[in-house]
Amino acid sequence: MGQFDGKVVYITGIARGQGRNHALRFAREGAAIIGLDIAGPVAEHATYPSATTGDFAETIRLVEEAGGKILARQGDTRDLAFQQELVADGVEQFGGLDHVIANAGILTWGKVWELSEEQFTDVVDVNLVGTWKTLKATIPAMLEAGNGGSIVVISSVAGLKAMPMQASYSASKFGLRGLTQTAAKELGHYRIRVNSVHPYAVDTPMGVADTEAHRIFGMPWVTPHLTSVLDYHPVASLDEISDAVLYLSSDGAKAITGAEFQIDMGNSKV
Template identity: 40%
Template sequence: MTGQFDGKVVFISGAARGQGRSHAVRFAEEGADVIAVDLCGQLDSVAYPMATREDLDETVNLVEKTGRSIIAEQVDVRDFDRLREVVGRGVAEFGRLDFVLANAGIFPAVGPQRFDISSFVDAIDVNLKGVYFTIEAALPALLSHGEGGAIVITSSAAGFKSVSSTFDTMSHGAAGYTAAKHGVIGVMRHYAASLAEKNIRVNSVHPGGVATPMIINEAMGSLVGDQPAFGEAQQPKLSMPPMEPSEVTDAIVYFCGHSGRHLTGVALPMDGGLTLK
């Protein structure tokens, strides 16, 4: 690793496993200290097992093995005051904040609960409002040192294309997920335009299916089996192995690092051509 983030601090939501854990470990390997949050609990609208406190503890273990420090707390990204509290604690400990990775998200578009209106509400609350709350909770610290920084939002290929492609694949959960992932592009552009004068760059990444527990689970397998049209609509055009979390991390490191210093307002598709017309 290059140590390009020596002396820097990153705040990551959804850090207990999957993409968030990958980001935390890689940023630590590059020299950054980490402020990490995750719900570590289950929502009724989510059919697959969500992350646990034990998962977050493993993220802590992996970051500490790099020699960097981490503060990790159980936080619901729908709780703005709690987010601010944890960011404040992290900044008091580490002295600054340089990067914000708004990564936390849920996929309430599988399982029978996807037909409950609560699945739409939870998708918007976590995947859209939670992104905004994460950034707003961190923004004062990001601005305070006057040296700029970077924000990266994790959206999805669903930011460009509906999760449901037929009448049979419609659900409240699919609608909420699609709307939220489209919505965070607007949030990204709002901040990119507004924070450019402060030299804070804001971009979003839009992966297709990534090999994490959010995608690889029994509920997703059942949906694809029951609704072949759903599975077919999620197939990339490139014949590649499933994307690994580390590949998304590579893109985020690029956005936050020296190589990405001229990039802001970019919505980066990472979907193997899934959203090509």
Template identity: 75%
Template sequence: MGQFDGQVAYITGIARGQGRNHALRFAKEGAAVIGMDIADRVADHMTYPPATSDDLAETVRLVEEAGGKILARQGDTRDLAFQQQLVADGVAQFGRLDHVIANAGILTWGLTWELTEEQFTDVVDVNLVGTWKTLKATIPAMLEAGNGGSIVIISSCAGMKAMPAQASYSASKFGLRGLAQTAAKELGPEKIRVNTVHPYAVNTPMGVEDPEGLKAFQKWGRHFPSIMDHYPVASVDDLTDAVFYLSTAAAVTGSEFQIDMGATKV
């Protein structure tokens, strides 16, 4: 028996990294997965490798290889109609919706006054507005199912402690805290819990394969250290462990769960 037998999870950004790991582990624990990813370059100003349609196909293959059920489509979190249709089709196929993991996001680098308009608005639109659209698309299905459930929003330690050269990213991730707090208060009476997770560096292309991130660390390193020098980068399993805990912790809502090696305390 699995921890999530008979349940259904909606996960954004599943093509690789954290999202793929969440999808695979939910499937291994018995949940059907409804997933999406843009699986393409979101913006020209991204300086780390983008996910691809092949990555998304590999996630589907891995989930099915593990015996899981999955409905996955390529699309943009900023496209509300796309998300609403995917949710409707997923619920029609699997019968319910229990968990939402709002994982999709992008990062760009630059000084506050030197960022282009696109660098600021693209990041806020994907990370904050796109997550709101994820909630707008999924919450009605959770309410209709009447099973309660859990929403986990992946923010960042940059949403707890603003970082230099990350004005748009930090603003979007701070914004997710407010969004989550509001939703937690609204959905408490419906037995739906809403929490945020705040990672520091994670072993994904965004986390470790961005040359601009390395430059920022070299220039403003005093703002980026963690407490755990022996464990500088979290694994994707570290993040899924946190998501699993929050998805099952009946007494936890409105929390801000930091998987940051102590970085927000430095």
């Protein structure tokens, strides 16, 4: 018996990294997965490897290998009609929608006045507007089911403490805090809880294989902003993030909404 037996979970950005791990963890606990990922280049200015169609196919294989049911399609969170169709088809196939994990996001680097227009708008459109479209596509299905449930929005420590060289990313992640708080207040009387998770560095391609990040982290004036309390544990594992996501989605967190759950090794406190 799994703690999410019979539940249906919608996850964005499932091709690899955090999204894939969340999908696997929920599937192992008995949930059916509805998932999406663009599984390709999102923006020309990204300086880390893009997810691929092969990554996407591997997530599906791993979920099914774990005994899970999954409906997954390649698509962009910025495409509201695509998300609405995927939700409708998933609800028809699995019988409802209980939990949403708004995970998809991108990152770019540069000083406020040196970012290109694309570097700013692409990141805000994917991270903030795309997450709003995820909520717009999924909340009606949750309300129609009338079973309550939960939404977890993946923000960042950069949404708690602005980071240098990350103006568009920080702006988008701060925006997710406001979106999460508003949704929590609007959905509480429907028994739907809404919380945000705020990681620092995570063991993903975006987290550890970004060539521009490695260059910027070596700048002496940037370093003080990037230190943490737990400097002996600089990068969180995927399971450390998924542990929080599953907890916030579980009955064990039934008294928690509007929370900002930090997994940042204390970086936001430095």
